[in-house]
Amino acid sequence: MVVRKEKKSRKMRGYRTMGWGSKGQHRNRGARGGRQVGMHKHKWSWLVKYGKDWYGKHGFVNPTSVKISAISLRDLQTSIENGSIKIDEKDGKKIVDLTKYGFDKLLGSGNLNISGLSIIVRHATEKAKQKLEKIGGEVILTPNS
Template identity: 35%
Template sequence: MIRKRRKITRMRGSRTVGGGCSKKRRGAGHRGGRGQAGGHKHHWTWIVKYDPKHFGKYGFKRPQKLIKRLETVNLAYLDEMIPELLERGVASEEDGMVVLDVRDLGFEKVLGSGRITRPVHLKAYEFSRSATEKIEEAGGKAEVIE
């Protein structure tokens, strides 16, 4: 089996062990500091050439109070939970259609992920387009509450 000799073994006896001039190995001074040091001073040309957007602010940060976050629920979850909700009395059955106000469950918007297998009358603040289509396709109704 061929075994390569370790580099340090080969370097035994050499003065600088492959590091070039002996002054090069003295700390970070040879490379102009560690990391991003000197970005405004001696590494400025590097910043301008390779990372021109390093300094400054870009874009717009929306105020948090303007961002509307709604609690969402998917159709698949509601379809799965309907028997349990009927049992608990949160949902009711009228004219062969399950009536459910999703606000009672702590949700505000209904999303259209998954399938709905029975006609349901859902009440919520908002519905996604796909959710509305799937509910109506199953013979149900999506009622938006203001």
């Protein structure tokens, strides 16, 4: 495609429609793509087949919001039981590094049946800390990175 040397607005001055035709003068959507009118009536069959998310809000994602990935004690127990999270042994201590599995926060709902477990995580609720200390474990908080 050839790049214009000058803006189109500098050209065709003095010609009533300036190259945009006699009726529309590039006011309507036309064939420029994007979202168009008439999708709820005469283009309905296309919309049903290809445009599932055509209607409704689309919005934007706030760029300053922070998504925190959290896991509860109940979910941690089931993940350890089914083998998706493994317990490491270091100096005779049982250690689970949740930052390695992509979790940022430990929540206190549920119970943990493994005693003497040290959990490394960025954030933890007070309830989770108390429940772990009650069964002889501890929470090791790492600095935010």
